[in-house]
Amino acid sequence: GNSVTQMEGPVTLSEEAFLTINCTYTATGYPSLFWYVQYPGEGLQLLLKATKADDKGSNKGFEATYRKETTSFHLEKGSVQVSDSAVYFCALSEASNYQLIWGAGTKLIIKP
Amino acid sequence: SQTIHQWPATLVQPVGSPLSLECTVEGTSNPNLYWYRQAAGRGLQLLFYSVGIGQISSEVPQNLSASRPQDRQFILSSKKLLLSDSGFYLCAWSVGTGGGEKLFFGSGTQLSVL
Numbered sequence: 673g674n675s676v677t678q679m680e681g682p683v684t685l686s687e688e689a690f691l692t693i694n695c696t697y698t699a700t701g702y703p704s705l706f707w708y709v710q711y712p713g714e715g716l717q718l719l720l721k722a723t724k725a726d727d728k729g730s731n732k733g734f735e736a737t738y739r740k741e742t743t744s745f746h747l748e749k750g751s752v753q754v755s756d757s758a759v760y761f762c763a764l765s766e767a768s769n770y771q772l773i774w775g776a777g778t779k780l781i782i783k784p
Numbered sequence: 785s786q787t788i789h790q791w792p793a794t795l796v797q798p799v800g801s802p803l804s805l806e807c808t809v810e811g812t813s814n815p816n817l818y819w820y821r822q823a824a825g826r827g828l829q830l831l832f833y834s835v836g837i838g839q840i841s842s843e844v845p846q847n848l849s850a851s852r853p854q855d856r857q858f859i860l861s862s863k864k865l866l867l868s869d870s871g872f873y874l875c876a877w878s879v880g881t882g883g884g885e886k887l888f889f890g891s892g893t894q895l896s897v898l
Contacts, residue, residue: 714891715892774828
C-alpha cells in the first residue's frame with residue numbers, strides 16, 4: 673500500500689542555517705505530494721504541493737521537488753528563521769481520493 | 785471567508801467516560817468533513833469522513849463514532865473512552881473530491897485519557 677516516511681525529529685538548527693527535511697514515499701500510481709505545516713497552537717495548513725514528476729512546489733522560501741526516480745519530496749529552505757519552528761508533515765494523495773497518506777511529522781526547532 | 789471552529793482545545797477525561805468533540809464550519813455549504821487523529825510520534829490517521837448530512841464513512845474500526853446532524857457540524861463521540869484514545873484530534877473540511885490542496889484544518893483538540 674501507499675506510505676510516506678519522514679526523517680525523525682526533532683531537528684534543531686540555528687537561525688540562517690540551511691534546512692532539509694527528508695520525505696520518501698511508496699505509491700502504486702502517480703500521487704500528488706504535499707508538505708503541511710503546523711505552527712504551535714494552530715491547525716495544519718498547506719505549505720506547498722507538487723502534482724507530477726519534476727514539479728517544484730514553493731512557498732515562504734521553502735521548496736520541494738517531486739522526484740519520481742528516487743520517490744522523494746524533500747523539503748528545503750536556504751535560511752531558516754525562528755518563526756519557522758513548527759511541525760512539518762509530508763503527505764501524498766492519489767487522484768480523486770478522500771484519504772491523504774501522512775508521514776509522522778518532523779518537529780523543527782530554530783534557535784536564535 | 786470560510787472558517788472552521790473546533791473545541792475544546794484540550795480535554796482530560798478518565799477512562800470509561802464519554803466524549804463529545806464538536807466542529808463547525810462557516811462560510812461554505814455542503815463541505816466534506818473529516819476527523820483525523822494524530823498519536824504521539826505518528827502521522828495523521830483518518831477516522832471518519834462525511835460528504836453530507838447523516839452520511840458517515842469510517843476508515844478504521846475503533847471505539848469512536850461520528851455524526852453530522854447539520855450541514856456544517858461534525859461531532860466525534862465515544863460512549864466509553866479507552867487509554868488508547870489519547871491523542872490529538874483534528875477536524876477538517878474540503879469542497880469537491882478532496883485532495884490536500886483543498887483541505888482546511890481546525891486547530892485541534894488534545895485529548896488525554898487517564
